[in-house]
Amino acid sequence: MLEALRLDWDLFAVVLGGALVTWMTRIGGPWLIARVRLGPAANAALEATPGAVLVALVAPAALSRPSDALAAAFVCLIARRVPMVVAVVAGVVAVVLLRRLL
Template structure:
């Protein structure tokens, strides 16, 4: 009983911590006029964060992942449908991991 209470407390604590980060974004920029360099910075935020999320996988995991990422990027720049890009990337990483 005590065990499961601690477990539930941990889950609630994790949920509250996550909700704080999710809802906090609504108020972070409240009342700030977005223009000029600040707008350029905010516009660059999505690609910069996306890139940062995958950077360790792409650059610091192994040769197979780095090469597969390059192949995926080429497929993406050819404007193929997203599902095709993902399929090409996954197939490339499986093949390269088997070979390298």
């Protein structure tokens, strides 16, 4: 239990640094956008960015093996038809089964 309560000060400095840069990325967006004017292309790009970020986040992991790719496709199919928690649980069950089969 004592070990669980130990605080590593070098690590704490890294955490503080990480916290600061992360907070700056969070407040930086509205700050930047207030100072830059956007044309239609830039607006369309900005609008599509969230989806593109999500795709980039999941693509390497989702396509890492056939079982995961199939389960990911399954989640995409049901995602708009059932509540999110149902889709997530169904996806996890599917990936466990598919990993055993494939």
